Amino acid sequence: MNPKALFQLSYGLYMVATKHDKKMNGCIINTVTQVTDNPKQIMVAVNKSNLTCDLIQKSKILSVSVLSETAPFSLFKHFGFQSGRDTDKFVDVPFSMTKQELPYLSGDTTAFLDCKVVNSLDLGSHILFIALVSDCEVLSNNKAMTYSFYHEFVKPQPEASASKGWRCTVCGYIYEGEELPLDFVCPLCKHGVEDFEKIG
Ligand SMILES: Cc1cc2nc3c(=O)[nH]c(=O)nc-3n(C[C@H](O)[C@H](O)[C@H](O)COP(=O)(O)O)c2cc1C
Numbered sequence: 001m002n003p004k005a006l007f008q009l010s011y012g013l014y015m016v017a018t019k020h021d022k023k024m025n026g027c028i029i030n031t032v033t034q035v036t037d038n039p040k041q042i043m044v045a046v047n048k049s050n051l052t053c054d055l056i057q058k059s060k061i062l063s064v065s066v067l068s069e070t071a072p073f074s075l076f077k078h079f080g081f082q083s084g085r086d087t088d089k090f091v092d093v094p095f096s097m098t099k100q101e102l103p104y105l106s107g108d109t110t111a112f113l114d115c116k117v118v119n120s121l122d123l124g125s126h127i128l129f130i131a132l133v134s135d136c137e138v139l140s141n142n143k144a145m146t147y148s149f150y151h152e153f154v155k156p157q158p159e160a161s162a163s164k165g166w167r168c169t170v171c172g173y174i175y176e177g178e179e180l181p182l183d184f185v186c187p188l189c190k191h192g193v194e195d196f197e198k199i200g
Helices: 003-008 051-059 073-080 147-154
Strands: 014-020 023-029 032-036 041-047 061-067 095-097 103-105 109-122 126-138 165-168 196-199
Touching: 014 051, 014 103, 023 041, 023 051, 023 061, 023 073, 041 051, 041 061, 041 109, 051 061, 051 126, 061 103, 073 147, 103 109
Parallel strands: none
Antiparallel strands: 014 023, 014 061, 032 041, 041 126, 061 109, 095 103, 109 126, 165 196
16 A cells, blocks of 8 residues: 555645634644535534634634635745644734634635534544535635645745655655654644655
8 A cells, every 4th residue: 555645635725714712713724625515515624633623613613715826835834833722823814704703814815615514523633524604705816726736836845955854745844863753743734654755
């Protein structure tokens, strides 16, 4: 079995947000897919260690900002490399509100969805939410960003000096060392050893 086969699956990139007890929070995910058209439902998988996951479980509502190819790396760092447990991610970020009063990004976003969670499934590391789309709008004609576009054009390429070690294929973090500990978790994007590749 070659786990790299799974890299051939294609994804988009999204900022999924929610609000509970006046705390707004959101994070970057690539796991949003429409699953039915009538009614319009999507599935959204979020890692249990993310504050966003906790808050969606409590609020049972979520918004999805569909990121466009114009989104800079700084936006991924802001929503994807730090936790809302340590910072208020919506200070100094332009956003608008959905009808459910959830934030969505007003820039670098080609569309937004406003959703109600109707079901969820515990997958171990992640919770899979099934959500009904109660509202959605197209915001621009820019192309939606794919995961492969992010890897090719947005994520900084590794320094030439970091020639040995392990690279996180999700965010580009480099672990310098011959052996990657089996329980290693990327300090930036929280992905595990299965998402690292040997370099050098
Ligand atoms: C390109 C990229 C893709 C990511 N994809 C996912 C994902 O599919 N699911 C997930 O739970 N986290 C994903 N993350 C990681 C979260 O965005 C990250 O852990 C975030 O800091 C969690 O923030 P929170 O604790 O405020 O919710 C991704 C991060 C990046 C940069």
